Amino acid sequence: xxxxxxxxxxxxxxxxxxxxxxxxxxxxxxxxxxxxxxxxxxxxxxxxxxxxxxxxxxxxxxxxxxxxxxxxxxxxxxxxxxxxxxxxxxxxxxxxxxxxxxxxxxxx
Amino acid sequence: xxxxxxxxxxxxxxxxxxxxxxxxxxxxxxxxxxxxxxxxxxxxxxxxxxxxxxxxxxxxxxxxxxxxxxxxxxxxxxxxxxxxxxxxxxxxxxxxxxxxxxxxxxxxxxxxxxxxxxxxxxxxxxxxxxxxxxxxxxxxxxxxxxxxxxxxxxxxxxxxxxxxxxxxxxxxxxxxxxxxxxxxxxxxxxxxxxxxxxxxxxxxxxxxxxxxxxxxxxxxxxxxxxxxxxxxxxx
Numbered sequence: 062x063x064x065x066x067x068x069x070x071x072x073x074x075x076x077x078x079x080x081x082x083x084x085x086x087x088x089x090x091x092x093x094x095x096x097x098x099x100x101x102x103x104x105x106x107x108x109x110x111x112x113x114x115x116x117x118x119x120x121x122x123x124x125x126x127x128x129x130x131x132x133x134x135x136x137x138x139x140x141x142x143x144x145x146x147x148x149x150x151x152x153x154x155x156x157x158x159x160x161x162x163x164x165x166x167x168x169x
Numbered sequence: 170x171x172x173x174x175x176x177x178x179x180x181x182x183x184x185x186x187x188x189x190x191x192x193x194x195x196x197x198x199x200x201x202x203x204x205x206x207x208x209x210x211x212x213x214x215x216x217x218x219x220x221x222x223x224x225x226x227x228x229x230x231x232x233x234x235x236x237x238x239x240x241x242x243x244x245x246x247x248x249x250x251x252x253x254x255x256x257x258x259x260x261x262x263x264x265x266x267x268x269x270x271x272x273x274x275x276x277x278x279x280x281x282x283x284x285x286x287x288x289x290x291x292x293x294x295x296x297x298x299x300x301x302x303x304x305x306x307x308x309x310x311x312x313x314x315x316x317x318x319x320x321x322x323x324x325x326x327x328x329x330x331x332x333x334x335x336x337x338x339x340x341x342x343x344x345x346x347x348x349x350x351x352x353x354x355x356x357x358x359x360x361x362x363x364x365x366x367x368x369x370x371x372x373x374x375x376x377x378x379x380x381x382x383x384x385x386x387x388x389x390x391x392x393x394x395x396x397x398x399x400x401x402x403x404x
Contacts, residue, residue, distance in 0.1 A: 062208050063234050071230055071243050072213070076220025078248045084277040086259035091273065092266040095259070101394040105362035106260040107289050108353045109389025110253045111282070112363045113370035113382050114225075115343040120371060122340065133340055140344050144351015150290075151188045153348035158191075161340055 132164030172295075178302040182287070182309020189283045189314055192345040196224050197318045201325020203228070207235050214326040218319050222281055224342075226250045229379070250379045253386060257285040264292040265307070267300050276304065279311040286349040357400065362393030 095103070119137045121127040140157025144150060173181070197218065204214035221227050230247040238246075257280055265276055287310045292303055354360050366389025373381035 067234065067240060068209070068213060069216070070240060071234060071247075072216050072220050074244050075217075075226065075230055075247050078244065079221050079223055079226065079251050079254065080278060082248065082251055082255040083258050083280040084274065085255050086262045087265060087273045087277050087280070088270065090259075090262050090266065091270075095262065098394070099259070100263065101397055102390045103256070103260040103263075104397070105359065105390045105393030106256045106386075107286055108350060108359045108363040109366035109393065110256060110382075110386045111286065111346045111350050111353075113366040113385035113389060114253070114282075115346045116367045116370040116385075117374045117381070118340075118343045119347070121374075124340070133343075136340065136344060137347050140347045141351050144348045145354050146351075148352045150287075150348045150352055153351050154188060154191070154345055157344040157348060158341070161344065 132161060132167075135164060136161035172298050172302045175301050175305045178298065179305040179309040179312075182291075182306035183313045184309075185287050185291075186283060186310035186313045189345060190317055192341045193283075193314050193317055194321050195341060197321035198325035198328075200224060200227055200231075201322045201327070202329055203231055203325075204322070205326045205329040207231055209326065211323050211326040214322050215319060218322040222279075222315060222318060223251050223254070246377075246379065249383065252383055254280055256386065256390075257282075260289060261285065261292075264288070264303055265300070268304055272304055276307055279308065279315060281311065281314070282346065283314055283349075284310045286346075286353075290349075290352060356397075358393045358396040361396045362389040365389045365392035 115137075119133060120129055122130055122133050125133075136157045139160045140153045143156045144153035147153065172178070200218065201211075201214050204217065209217075217227050217230075221230075226247040229250050230243055233243040233246055258277065261276070261280070265273060268276070284307055288303075288307045291306055292298065298306070350363060354363060366385045369385035369388045370381060373384045375381070376384065
């Protein structure tokens with residue numbers, strides 16, 4: 062059983078901390094110009110953070126106990142390819158999910 | 170005014186955000202179920218989702234509390250998972266930084282993976298958008314998503330383990346994020362960043378407290394910036 066005081070300490074602390082992280086540049090820097098070298102790095106935030114976030118989940122899925130699964134790899138590869146060539150995130154999601162579901166039936 | 174207008178930007182954002190409900194609804198429900206398993210009531214689970222709105226950090230905190238980790242470790246690890254939000258914040262600053270402070274505060278609260286990714290794709294593509302239109306688009310993306318994040322956290326907590334959790338659902342989040350990466354790979358610099366970040370994420374996966382994610386993200390951003398510096402600005 063989790064202690065109630067501990068629980069609310071975590072909820073409130075995490076809430077304030079998360080807001081702080083989200084607000085730090087947007088709120089405190091605002092419209093002051095950022096240095097060119099920093100801007101150059103920030104342009105690659107999305108294409109760095111998102112792959113880094115999901116890559117371990119793709120290669121070592123939690124659902125399989127960390128064992129690499131060809132169906133999940135294929136679904137991710139197809140979602141990436143469709144997203145890249147069609148430039149359409151929604152289509153990429155749907156096709157990727159379709160590969161996952163179809164692959165699941167085919168393998169089992 | 171060359172832009173599409175505030176109202177239509179809002180609706181456009183709302184529409185672009187809605188597909189993510191396919192991920193948000195099961196993810197929020199799962200959090201509710203796990204919170205229930207951990208002995209939290211619906212109000213406490215909802216408190217989590219309203220205060221934090223970041224699935225990965227919430228799961229981390231819940232897991233560590235169940236493992237009876239010291240409070241400071243719970244907070245530090247969960248915030249480390251959310252450090253990417255500071256990168257998102259910096260990345261959006263050139264696009265939303267001119268807004269009044271209260272609007273920047275609201276945007277900061279609603280800064281999540283989906284609103285960031287949709288926003289940055291939109292703002293970099295449609296350069297003629299006004300500040301107000303950008304804010305409207307950004308708020309549009311979350312107004313279809315966040316209410317369901319709250320609602321389905323409560324649903325999960327109330328229904329508890331009676332909901333069968335299909336194992337394929339674990340992969341909804343990775344697919345949704347990968348689908349966002351593809352359209353972002355516009356130049357060689359973007360591809361280098363994504364490649365280096367992906368390889369590093371696997372290489373540094375052994376690091377505790379999800380620090381591998383941050384190392385990988387920084388290396389990816391450095392790779393993109395370096396390619397751009399040597400071979401010219403992005404198209």
